[in-house]
Amino acid sequence: MNSAGFVEQHGADGVAELVLDGRWTLRSIAAAGTEWRARLQLAARRPGLRWDCRAIEALDSAGALLLWHAWGRRYPDDVLIEPGQRPVFARIAAVAPPEAEPAPMPLYLARLERLGAGALALLRQLRDFVALLGQLALDALHVLRHPADLPALEIAANIYKSGVRAMPVTALVGFLIGIVLSFLSALQLGRLGADMLIVNILGLGIIRELGPLLVAVLVAGRSGSAMTAQLGTMRVTEEIDALAAMGVPRSLRLVFPKVAALAVTLPLLIVWASALALAGGMVAAQMQLGIGYLAFFDTLSKVVPVSNLWIGLAKGVCFGAAIALTACHFGLRVKPNTESLARNTTAAVVTSITIVIVINAIFAVAMRGIGVPRL
Numbered sequence: 001m002n003s004a005g006f007v008e009q010h011g012a013d014g015v016a017e018l019v020l021d022g023r024w025t026l027r028s029i030a031a032a033g034t035e036w037r038a039r040l041q042l043a044a045r046r047p048g049l050r051w052d053c054r055a056i057e058a059l060d061s062a063g064a065l066l067l068w069h070a071w072g073r074r075y076p077d078d079v080l081i082e083p084g085q086r087p088v089f090a091r092i093a094a095v096a097p098p099e100a101e102p103a104p105m106p107l108y109l110a111r112l113e114r115l116g117a118g119a120l121a122l123l124r125q126l127r128d129f130v131a132l133l134g135q136l137a138l139d140a141l142h143v144l145r146h147p148a149d150l151p152a153l154e155i156a157a158n159i160y161k162s163g164v165r166a167m168p169v170t171a172l173v174g175f176l177i178g179i180v181l182s183f184l185s186a187l188q189l190g191r192l193g194a195d196m197l198i199v200n201i202l203g204l205g206i207i208r209e210l211g212p213l214l215v216a217v218l219v220a221g222r223s224g225s226a227m228t229a230q231l232g233t234m235r236v237t238e239e240i241d242a243l244a245a246m247g248v249p250r251s252l253r254l255v256f257p258k259v260a261a262l263a264v265t266l267p268l269l270i271v272w273a274s275a276l277a278l279a280g281g282m283v284a285a286q287m288q289l290g291i292g293y294l295a296f297f298d299t300l301s302k303v304v305p306v307s308n309l310w311i312g313l314a315k316g317v318c319f320g321a322a323i324a325l326t327a328c329h330f331g332l333r334v335k336p337n338t339e340s341l342a343r344n345t346t347a348a349v350v351t352s353i354t355i356v357i358v359i360n361a362i363f364a365v366a367m368r369g370i371g372v373p374r375l
Contacts, residue, residue: 003337004028004036004063010044021055024063034334037066044070044095047104053081058351064088120171129329132255136325137255139249149329158261162223166265167272169222170215176275177214178206178280186288196299202281202302211274212312213331213360216319219266220352227258228348232329232341255332259324265315270375274294310368318363319356326352 005020022028027286030039043049049224051071057065068089069078081089104112143150185201231254234240243250278300334340 003339004032004041006040008046014213015050016046016048016163017050018046019052019055020067021057022025023058024056024066025058025060026062027123029062029066031336033213033340040066040070045104051079051081053085054077056085059088061086061088061092064092068092122338125329128327128333132251135251136255136259139252142252143256145208151253154253155261158257159265160225162219162262163265163269166219166222170218170269170273171276173214173218174211174275174277175280177210178202178282181205181210182276182281182284183288186285187290193356195291196288196295198285198291199278199283199290199296199299202278203284203300204308206274206277206281207220207312208308209360209364211277212270212315212319213268213356214277215266215273216323216356216360217353219262219269219320220323220356221349223262223322225322225345225349225351227327228334228345229292229333229341231328232334232344233334235334236336236341238336250332255325255328257329259321260294262320262324263317264320266323267316270312270316271309303365307370311363311370315360315363319361322355322359323352326355338362 004020004024006018006020009017009019029252051067053059053067064085111348182198182202185198186195189195189198189201230238234254240250240254243253282293282296283292285296286293327348330351
């Protein structure tokens with residue numbers, strides 16, 4: 001284990017313990033970041049906590065000083081530590097006398113502190129996201145002024161990885177969703193004698209709403225997580241720093257191709273998945289209600305205006321750009337450790353899906369009077 005770590009657990013006697021492991025050295029502590037140190041300080045405030053330092057592989061003055069401040073600048077009576085590590089703390093105690101323990105913070109102030117810390121973290125996230133969006137706009141203007149700088153190979157590679165390789169799974173899911181939606185609708189419409197209304201339900205539901213949303217969620221989980229993991233791995237292996245040292249703009253070579261590729265790819269995937277979903281619904285409608293394929297196609301062109309297709313494609317462009325931007329944002333925020341990589345990859349997928357749903361709701365409200373036939 002090359003990084004410093006800690007975990008809360010209960011000992012054999014039921015006492016809460018904070019077990020420390022890894023290398024508590026200056027390099028490991030600096031790589032862990034400020035959030036990790038803040039979580040350590042928060043865990044240290046727990047009353048009646050016993051510290052177990054026996055699994056620490058390496059300890060230098062920086063690690064000992066961090067623990068010394070977490071202990072309140074005094075040596076705990078029930079700390080479990082190896083004998084060879086005691087002299088390090090003895091030297092610190094000789095030059096840093098203990099100070100009076102501060103009064104515990106009231107519960108409502110602790111909750112208010114956590115709320116404020118969360119709000120500040122959210123504001124920092126929004127600030128970095130807006131900065132990334134502005135840099136992307138500058139890159140687009142640069143490419144328009146200097147077409148030779150367009151990263152065509154990177155865009156093509158991202159189109160292949162996020163579009164072509166996603167076609168099988170989107171086709172399968174779309175076809176099965178169309179079958180399920182058709183079967184469920186046929187059960188109710190058959191009782192009412194309104195068999196042909198299944199074409200309206202499938203056409204409007206899949207082309208306008210379900211198709212774009214379904215593909216966006218699939219792409220966010222598949223391609224969005226891959227983009228975040230790629231950028232995060234480059235951060236861990238210091239490849240991004242190497243690009244900056246060589247004078248290569250990271251946004252133009254890493255962020256712009258992904259956003260451009262996904263903004264182009266997602267509308268095409270929406271058409272592909274929607275077509276397969278309609279095919280599945282058409283097969284199920286023929287089996288359940290006896291609606292022929294020609295009658296299905298003829299009714300579909302009459303009851304579903306073409307504006308619904310354009311709305312779905314417009315959603316695809318917005319969904320693709322939002323997913324790629326979110327994935328790149330969290331990928332660039334990865335710290336040089338595996339825990340940060342996993343945490344940011346998960347946050348990228350969850351945030352992308354949330355943003356997709358919000359954008360879909362905005363489209364539903366803004367376009368509520370367009371493309372919906374009146375009875």
